[in-house]
Amino acid sequence: MNNNVNTSQENSKVYLEIVKQLRHMIDSDNLKPGDKIPSERELTERLNVGRSSVREALRSLELLGLIETKRGEGTFIRDFKGHRLVELLSTFILQDEEAKKDVHELKYLIELDCLRLIVQRNNDEKLNNFYQKVLTTDFNDEEYFFNIVTLSENRLILRIWLILKDYHNALKLVKPEAPKEKYIALIEALLNKDQTGIISSFNSLRKLSSY
Incomplete structure (x- = not known):
């Protein structure tokens, strides 16, 4: 030992x-x-x-x-x-070798904070445009959350998320797979400014326990 x-x-x-x-x-x-x-x-x-x-x-x-x-x-x-x-x-x-396992968790926490920022920004036009795009086009998880982080309108957070995303990909960590309906539900909660629904939808999407 x-x-x-x-x-x-x-x-x-x-x-x-x-x-x-x-x-x-x-x-x-x-x-x-x-x-x-x-x-x-x-x-x-x-x-x-x-x-x-x-x-x-x-x-x-x-x-x-x-x-x-x-x-x-x-x-x-x-x-x-x-x-x-x-x-x-x-x-x-x-x-710390163990810290590599925490990369995905930090990435998810940043995404959750971005959801809170989107509600504060109160920019329904951009969010509606993204909603229509999600409804009518195909996308993957990375593309979806790149848009989410961008909608937070915080360039520093975007930069940190991109770094974590690249490192997450390099480590070949397991990526979440979810049906399109879960991604749609999250945006709908954002449009309704439903704080409980936002957290619940995100946790369901990421398969995390409630905070």
């Missing part, structure tokens, strides 16, 4: 050290998006850690969208300026 805990803590330190090292290289060497970072072997020597740990850390950073690997060419920096929130999220997630 203790050995497993110690191993987990050591792996977390390795991940964080590589994140710090990459940030240091970007700042000190004035690296830009598209520039190449040191190889696995070079990072292994510089950080004095096992190569397998470096490989796993780089894989995690790639899932987060901070770096990208091109076969036969090496690993390159992606646009960090566009991923400040990803960096903050990764600093937390990479410390």
